[in-house]
Amino acid sequence: MVLDKRKIRKDLLKKREALDENTVHCFSSLIMDQLKNTEFFQLANTIGIYLSYHNEVETWSLIKEVIHEKKICVPVVNQDRTMQFFLLDSFENLEKNKYGIDEPKKHHLIDKEQIELMIIPVVGYNDQGSRVGYGGGYYDKYLKHFHGKKIGIAYSFQHTNDFAVQEHDIALDMIITEKKIITFKPG
Numbered sequence: 595m596v597l598d599k600r601k602i603r604k605d606l607l608k609k610r611e612a613l614d615e616n617t618v619h620c621f622s623s624l625i626m627d628q629l630k631n632t633e634f635f636q637l638a639n640t641i642g643i644y645l646s647y648h649n650e651v652e653t654w655s656l657i658k659e660v661i662h663e664k665k666i667c668v669p670v671v672n673q674d675r676t677m678q679f680f681l682l683d684s685f686e687n688l689e690k691n692k693y694g695i696d697e698p699k700k701h702h703l704i705d706k707e708q709i710e711l712m713i714i715p716v717v718g719y720n721d722q723g724s725r726v727g728y729g730g731g732y733y734d735k736y737l738k739h740f741h742g743k744k745i746g747i748a749y750s751f752q753h754t755n756d757f758a759v760q761e762h763d764i765a766l767d768m769i770i771t772e773k774k775i776i777t778f779k780p781g
């Protein structure tokens with residue numbers, strides 16, 4: 595059954611909004627423990643990762659844990675619906691963007707080529723590792739010419755095969771949920 599991507603997005607976001615704080619915390623730490631154990635994570639020195647908000651899979655504790663060992667870069671959105679990644683060197687220089695998401699004040703731009711691993715937020719994902727995001731196309735645009743590894747972090751209930759993948763959608767190499775790790779073969 596192919597449903598409209600917007601409807602899927604809306605339904606999945608509603609489910610996520612209904613999670614309580616404890617569940618978000620518990621599932622997120624199960625996801626992060628698995629992420630830390632992957633070779634992708636252990637081998638990467640420069641990592642792109644979002645600063646979670648609302649009921650997204652929580653990333654702050656992992657970032658705090660590794661910020662002195664690895665170069666952590668986080669997204670900053672531009673007016674034209676593109677984004678760039680900036681070094682997160684302190685938690686003191688953050689400000690909220692138009693979506694209410696924390697962003698570092700732009701000091702140190704990190705080139706796409708330098709980012710070895712990208713940890714990606716997910717609204718929905720399917721059996722092929724294709725994702726539904728918030729609908730801005732921010733990640734699809736950024737990842738189009740990205741050559742590092744791409745790991746999506748998601749709750750297992752965000753799985754659905756009910757959306758049609760579009761040509762511009764960039765698939766992930768791996769998805770980690772609170773239950774398991776799913777690896778996708780390229781092509």
Ligand SMILES: Nc1ncnc2c1ncn2[C@@H]1O[C@H](COP(=O)(O)OP(=O)(O)OP(=O)(O)O)[C@@H](O)[C@H]1O
Binds near residue numbers: 726727729731735738
């Ligand atoms: N590579 C691209 N170049 C230009 N526009 C793009 C590109 N990729 C996506 N878009 C635009 O973004 C819009 C939203 O795409 P889509 O519905 O796939 O969002 P999404 O995957 O949920 O968002 P996101 O990538 O931010 O998580 C598309 O309709 C398209 O106009």
Ligand SMILES: [Mg+2]
Binds near residue numbers: 762
């Ligand atoms: Mg997309």
